[in-house]
Amino acid sequence: MYDFIIIGGGIVGLATGMTLSQRHPHAKLLIIEKESQWSFHQTGNNSGVIHSGIYYKPGSFKAKFCRDGNNSMVKFCQEHGIDHEICGKVIVATNPQELPLLEDLYQRGLNNNIEVAKISAEEVREVEPHVLCLAGLRVFSTGIVNYRQVSQKLADLIRDRGGELLLNTKVTQIEDIPEGKAIITDKGTFKTRTIINCGGLQSDRLAKLGNVDPQAQIIPFRGEYYELKPEKRYLVKTLIYPVPNPNFPFLGVHFTKMIDGSVHAGPNAVLSFKREGYKKTDFDLKDVIEVFSYPGFWKLAAKHSQDGIQEIVRSFSKQAFTHSLQQLIPEVQIDDLIPTHSGVRAQALKPNGQLVDDFLIIKDRKSVHVCNAPSPAATSSLEIGKAVVEEISF
DSSP states (O other), X not given: OEEEEEEOOSHHHHHHHHHHHHHOTTSOEEEEOSSSSTTOSTGGGSOOEEOOOTTSOTTSHHHHHHXXXXXXXXXXXXXXXXXXXXXXXXXXXOSGGGHHHHHHHHHHHHHTTOOEEEEEHHHHHHHSTTOXXXXXXXXXXXXXXXXXXXXXXXXXXXXXXXXXXXXXXXXXXXXXXXXXXXXXXXXXXXXXEEEEEOOGGGHHHHHHHTTOOOSSEEEEEEEEEEEEOGGGGXXXXXXXXXXXXXXXXXXXXXXXXXXXXXXXXXXXXXXXXXXXXXXXTOOOHHHHHHHHTOHHHHHHHHHTHHHHHHHHHHHHOHHHHHHHHHTTOTTOOXXXXXXXXXXXXXXXXXXXXXXXXXXXXXXXXXXXXXXXXOTTHHHHHHHHHHHHHHTOOO
């Protein structure tokens, strides 16, 4: 009998496990992960950004957890010798229609207690000499890191404190028992007093296995990236973002300097035909039927049809992708871009077609379910872990 079983070995599950091992050092803890390594999905395929929290609605979990998580993630990296860099980023307006949106974003940053400065086009070029814009914001606390390294360190700390970790173990069923829950897997049955669902792309399905209404359905969006060829990396010094469309749930293609020195460009955002589908050709009939039979998807598609078509065009046309990047750096040419990995975002969608725009944590009998934790979840992971543990009666 375990005191806690965490399902999901991404960075949120591991951060929750670390907090549990700190606050309840004598508790019996198990983390179950179906893949062969930690942080295989969202965490292991993201852009490695330590976000500032500037984009998120003041007072939301995302705003608070991201701002605080920026600090705690940097501190964690410093304590454990994990390579990271606080390089800052610029957000730039490239046409007059974006200037009021840039001002709104500046005010949101101030409301979220983010260190942000308005800078002129000339001042942008002092930071990023190859950017063409009308004006920009300088966000000082944004950084970069390899989150797989962070996740591995979290796993090591949990193991050192007596926690048990199981890879290659898939949950197939969850049953109520008098003492708590029985988790049936392809490696046997495990009993626990409390279950914590950090299943990411599978979080809604895991909640339903535990007879909990996830209040939304996960819709997988694939984000595709290119990489600047090495001789063109000089075009990007830090991170360069466009002004996001406030009516579209994604940030738009941008340039990210990675901790290994490479520069990634992207991502776009297209519907994936498989929850864990990282290639255009990946397809799972069950996943597709689930998406297309969900009323919320069609309501979302109708609302964002034009933006969705643009994202699909960028997916299949390198020229269109390059054109989007040239809005930020005109010198980028199509031959400068090399295809690289993709990521899949687990985005929760309500039946009415509204995206769940905040982290969603649901508490039930002997269970806590993290049912929406896309970006900036990696940045916020240590804070999400604390919030989950505070939901548990022990």
